[in-house]
Amino acid sequence: MFGLTEARHTNVIEFELSEEQLQLQDTARRFAENEIMPVAASTDRIADPRQSYPKEVIRKGFELGFQSILVPEKYGGMGGTPLEYAILLEELAVGDIGMANAFHATITLTEMILKNGSEQQREKWLRPLCDDQSGAYLIGFGATEPSGGTEIFCPRPDPKLGTRTTAVKNGNHYIINGRKTYTSNASVSKLYGVLVRTDITKPNAESCSVFFFPADTPGFSIGRIEDKMGHRASMNGELIFESVKLPREYLLGEEGGGFDAIRRVYDSNGVGTGAMAVGVARAAYEVALGYAKERQVWGESLKSYQAIGNLLVDMRADIEMARLLVRRVAWQSSNHCSEGSIPPNMAKVYPAEMARRVTINALQVLGGAGYMKDYPTEKYVRDAMVLPIISGGNEALKYFMSRDL
Ligand SMILES: Cc1cc2nc3c(=O)[nH]c(=O)nc-3n(C[C@H](O)[C@H](O)[C@H](O)COP(=O)(O)OP(=O)(O)OC[C@H]3O[C@@H](n4cnc5c(N)ncnc54)[C@H](O)[C@@H]3O)c2cc1C
Structure with a gap:
């Protein structure tokens, strides 16, 4: 298991990641590159949805302890903070957002048990999840x-x-x-x-x-x-x-107390879904940027044309803004200085819409190639389309946020 030994609660905003956070990011990035990406396209194309569960990938993620990132060490977990959760989920979603979502759902639910459960319930439900190396202990x-x-x-x-x-x-x-x-x-x-x-x-x-x-x-x-x-x-x-x-x-x-139990995990829900949205958008942007540099039109790279160059800059800015919002809410959550329901819900709503925009723009940069299955851009669009729907529909979340304005 990857160990996060110290709780890093701080009341200073730092934009640099700590050594341990960089190590986690590197582990998750290599996991996405070595375990997720090689099977992402083939898993996506399995026609029968009952057959498309990536059991082996999930098992390997459990071996690294991803499922227990927010669970304190006293129950056998990694004892990470919401910021580390965001770092992990962004990297996994760069690989495949569906696979990242298996961890996201489970991790948010560990948080629900931690924040609402009794000591006996935490021991009963969280310890076996932390100890599990088989990948069986997902939560829905x-x-x-x-x-x-x-x-x-x-x-x-x-x-x-x-x-x-x-x-x-x-x-x-x-x-x-x-x-x-x-x-x-x-x-x-x-x-x-x-x-x-x-x-x-x-x-x-x-x-x-x-x-x-x-x-x-x-x-x-x-x-x-x-x-x-x-x-x-x-x-x-x-x-x-x-x-x-x-x-x-x-x-x-x-x-x-069901609604209160759910409200107490708004932060994790926002941070997790927002980070996954950043991940899929980043994956699409990187493909588009690479393509725009290589593809020659009228003797010059696509990137050298202002319309495409500006689009890439807008995509990059959109991703950076969404990541900042997600990390700010993660920081607020760690420091127990939440400002009510608006920031956590914004950390879900804005990145979700951003990911739709960025993935569609990435597809556009690739032109016809982007629409073909040889490139992953069409998959990124399909994957991103659901983000404004899941974890609370954006319209409904905006309705609740507008009531709290
Ligand atoms: C991939 C995926 C994973 C999911 N995972 C889970 C899960 O793990 N657990 C779970 O419980 N659910 C899950 N869901 C369900 C998801 O949370 C719902 O789809 C979502 O809450 C919207 O509900 P609905 O689809 O029934 O749409 P409806 O509630 O019927 O709404 C339809 C549309 O109208 C909008 N709308 C609704 N009410 C208002 C209003 N008052 N004003 C303006 N607009 C409004 C909605 O935002 C939506 O766009 C998942 C869905 C998907 C697609």
Whole structure:
């Protein structure tokens, strides 16, 4: 396992990475080059989505301890900070964003358990994840339902609106019924989290709770695995709950505290998704820059023409700005000086839109070649298209941010 021995909490903003952070970046970069990139295109082209899970890549990432980057050393983790999380995810996403997402989902959920769970729950769920070298201990989280990913976060008081999956208390247990869709790491996780309604007579925002449970719990099953436009290395599917009996010890935090549990990981969600967006955009920019230098048109390189040169500069500036935003939120999170929901959500929203722009521009720089599968640019566009949709749709996040302005 790659060791991050010291916690680097500081109240000074430094733009230079420390020795250890540079070492982590180098490890992740070499991992992307040696393990991810050689299989990224072939994995993307596997037609059956049930066959496209990159088990070996995930296993090797677990050997390096990537899954435990935010888990403190006392539970066997790397004890890293959100900035190190951002560094790791950017590099993995340069290789393949779908593979990076398997780690992103898991790491954000370790943070959810850390910030909301009891000491027993942290020991029970995080230690085996840190010890796992097989890659089996991924975590998935089902919030989105067939009624919609935005609907489940309904802030309106009408109890009929919002999350439909229910958890009915029965002595020391809860009985869960319902269905979640699009869940990342579906079918390949050992542990799942789920957002449920524990009281359907109260407004959605006051009556949602989060449970974590093992994949082999009776009554729980996986439904269809989605056939997606991009992110093809990431498994997304349905979680089905048919009278699933969960003990009270599986409830994370307080009953009715589901939204608070999710709010406490806004930072990780923003930092992780934002860093992945920076990664895929950087990958596309680097291909476009290389091509623009090589390709000759009318006896000169494409790059020497102002329209293309300016486009490349805009792409580079866009990536740098998004990275700064992500790292600033990571820094705020480490220093416990959060300014509410706006910066973490911006760290998701802006890089997501930036990655769409930059990948489309990269494809344009390559012209027809960019549209062909010989180059990875068409894949980058498909992969980036989902970023404004996942981890909270950008429109919905902007709605919540505008309320907090
Ligand atoms: C690759 C991938 C991975 C995913 N992983 C997970 C996961 O691990 N766990 C999970 O729970 N979900 C996951 N999702 C689901 C994702 O979170 C939802 O797709 C997302 O929240 C949007 O929900 P929806 O698709 O149902 O769209 P809807 O909620 O139906 O919204 C449709 C569109 O309208 C916009 N919109 C919605 N409400 C408003 C409003 N009030 N004002 C303006 N615009 C609005 C939305 O932003 C969206 O663009 C994943 C999805 C994908 C594609």
